[in-house]
Structures are given as structure tokens and as C-alpha cells.
Amino acid sequence: MAHFSTPFGNFLLSRYPKRKKETLRAWDAADEYLLSFLAEKDLLSQSRKILILNDSFGALGTALALFSPVSQGDSFIAEEAARVNLSANGLPVDAVTIIDSLQTHRTRYNLVLVRVTKTLALLEDELLRLRPHLADNCRIIGCGMVKQIHSSTLKLFESIFGPTRTSLAKKKARLIFSEPDAILRMSPSPYPVSYQLEDSKFQLINHANVFSRDRLDIGTRLLLQHIPAQGLSEIVDLGCGNGVVGLIAAERNPNATIHFVDESYMAVASAKATFEASGLQNSVVFKVGDALSDFAPETADLVLCNPPFHQQQVVGDFIAWHMFSQAVKVLKRGGELRIVGNRHLNYHSKLKRLFGNVEQISANPKFVVLRAVKR
DSSP, rough: OOOEEEEEEEEEEEEOOOOTTTTTOOOHHHHHHHHHHHHHTTTTOSSSEEEEOOOOOHHHHHEEEOOOOEESSSSSHHHHHHHHHHHHTTOOOOGGGEEEESSOOOOOOOEEEOOOOOOOHHHHHHHHHGGGGGEEEEEEEEEGGGGGOOOHHHHHOOOOOEEEEEEEOOOTEEEEEOOOTTTTTOOOOSEEEEOOTSSSOOOEETTTTTTTSSSSSOOOOOOHTTTSOOSSSSSEETTTTTTTHHHHHHHHHSSEEEEEESOOOOHHHHHHHHHHHHHHOOOEEEEETTTTTTTTTTOEEEEEEOOOSSETTTOSSSSHHHHHHHHHHHHEEEEEEEEEGGGGGGGHHHHHHHHHHOOOEOOOOSSSEEEEEEE
């Protein structure tokens, strides 16, 4: 854990899931800038209802826990991080009311603090859902690193809330200030969106934070060509997104139970909507969680995965490694992990290290499909 010094106290924070020899912090300069501004302007004493959007690892919620904020985001991992960090600092877990991205706001907020997201569509959906729940004279303050805040970000704030400006940069971070315009016409969120899976009867339904929500990505297209039809009974679509991988697995294994798992609430909701629209009759389970952490050992015949290679703004293979390590435990003897990934990510060596074996099933110039069997 690392020390996080703020105007509201000093805290010990960690990222989640925890890694040995962690070198990254659970906060950044944008969090520091925002908290300093709130203290300097004494905004918290003037605000009865506070909302935090997209608090990456609970840094803002932990620092502001004494003000009983509501925290909303689309990441189960971020929620778990917030709970861990609150507990680690002797704060009640319920000091921060945590709601997921698809829950409806039940109050009107005086102060809204927004961490800018990597996905602009997610931010758009969140802000549109929030707009009817602003109290009169609500203060809206966004924050992010300079490289995360683009002209499109500012245009989005302005189109939904009203006049928007930015602060000067400090330690490569910047604040965004929006003034709600009550006359501004409100539009409904355009999400979810859908498209038809090529060469099939299936419609894929996508909430705002789903990877490749507008069209099928190249890696998944390659993996779909190599989903086995072997009369399997328990299949996991790990990191399910809109559920297309699990959907095709269900079609090819009609007697199998398909588990759709993702840490994104919007992803699991998308997978559920996609499957319900498919007409398939498999037994299905939809789970928002930390990869396979809630699965019993040796219960799955097949785990299918197109693993992410970033966690929020940080690129790396640690989430993929986390998924692969859990798959080893969850698979039955003779069970198989089948993945697709970019060639340069070197998943081949990681799977060989974990499983003791790995086989390349298919490849194109950019992606490779690999299988590893639990012996």
C-alpha cells in the first residue's frame, strides 16, 4: 500500500487486484488536483449530496468518506478496490454508497465529481443519465490527466450540461468546470446499440462501455471460427463483453450451461440482452465479478477468452495473467482454456508456464488463437 496525502487526511491505498511488487499507485495527479481544489474552495461544506463518477480505485471516495458521497461506475474491480481501501483505513465500507453504472440515481446532487473515462461513449451515457438528477446550482467538476482530456471531451460536457471551461494544467492534470444550463434541451442516451453478427441470425446488443460495440473486432472474429462443438457441459465466456463468444459456444453446444462473466456491469447486461434475443435455449448464468474468483475449483470444461491488455488507462498483461491463473484452478482435468490475443503480447509463453503445454490453433498477421489443456 502507498501513502496518499490529501487536505482531508492521509490514507493508505492499493490497487486491485493486488500484485506482488506493485509499482503503480491507486491514484494520480488528477485526483490530487481535484481534492486540493475542493479544499481550497471549501466546496464540501456547501454540498449535501455528492456524487463521484468513475473513481478508479476508491481514492476519491476514501478521501471524502466523511462526507458520505455516492460513487458510481461500471467496474466491479473499482468497487472492490474502494471497499478494500475504505477498510484498510478504518472507515466503514458503507461510508460511500456504491452504485453501478446502470442503476438509476435516487437523489439530486449538489456536487458532481467526474473522472474522465478512457471510453467517451461511457462518459456520454453516464452524463446523460445523470443530467435529470442535478440540484439547482449544482457544481460539476471533471478531472483527468491532460492526455485524457480532448476537445471531444469538453464538447461532450458542454452539450449535456452547458458552458464548460478547463483549469490550467498542474502536474500534467487538468480540471473541467461545467455550469448546468436549465434551458439546454436534454436528449436520451443513444445506448444500447445493436448490430447483426455477420453470417448469422443473431443481433448483438451493446451498452456504452462494451468493447467493439459498433462492429465485431478482428480478434473475436478469428476466435469464433475455432469454438469447439464437443458436447461440453460447462463453458465460461470470460470477459464476455456483448456475449458473442458465449453465444456461438451455446449454439454449438446446445446442452451446455454457458457462464457469461465480466467485471463490467454494462458488458454483462449486454451479454444478457444478446442471449435473450437469440432464441437459444441453453442454461445460462450471468456474473459480474473479478474474473473467476467466485467459481469452484475444477468445474469448467472450457474457458473462452479475449483478454484485455489494459486496466483503465494502464496498458499491460497483468489482467490477462490474472484471468489465466484463475482459469487453471477452475478447469476440470482435461479442460481447456482457449484464447485469442495480439501476437506481440506473447501469451504463448505465459500459458506454457501455467499449464505446461500450449498449442497454436490458428493465426493471422495480427492475432493468434491458442489452447492450453489442464493435465
